[in-house]
Amino acid sequence: MKKGDKIIVSLLVLFVAFFIFERYVFSKSKADSVIIRSDGTIVKDIPLKDNGEYLIKSKEGELTFIIQSQEVKVIESTCPDKLCTKQGWISKQGESIICLPNRISITITGGNNVVDSTTY
Secondary structure, eight states: OOOHHHHHHHHHHHHHHHHHHIIIIOOOOOOOEEEEETTTEEEEEEETTOOOEEEESSSEEEEEEETTTEEEEEEEEEEOHHHHSSSSOOSSSSSSEETTTTTEEEEEOOTTTTOOOOOO
């Protein structure tokens, strides 16, 4: 690899690292609520500061999740694979936990983030 190639690769790596850093550190506004949907309809909108255990029932089944320290995690579900319980904690705006068999989704929202995405 020639000296010019090394410079180009180094600049490319720095460029990519900058945009990844900018995307995940600066562009996220503060998450402040959890929206729960069943069959696409909003059934609950819970402030992220309200710690507790919540039960959501749908036609297909039930799902229990907890809010703790401004993070959300599904702890129990009646779905067969339990993939929603294996996802773990979510805490950033835009993150979701989706239980397809029960048709329930949990999404973290918040802030007045007018810009949805940035393109360069």
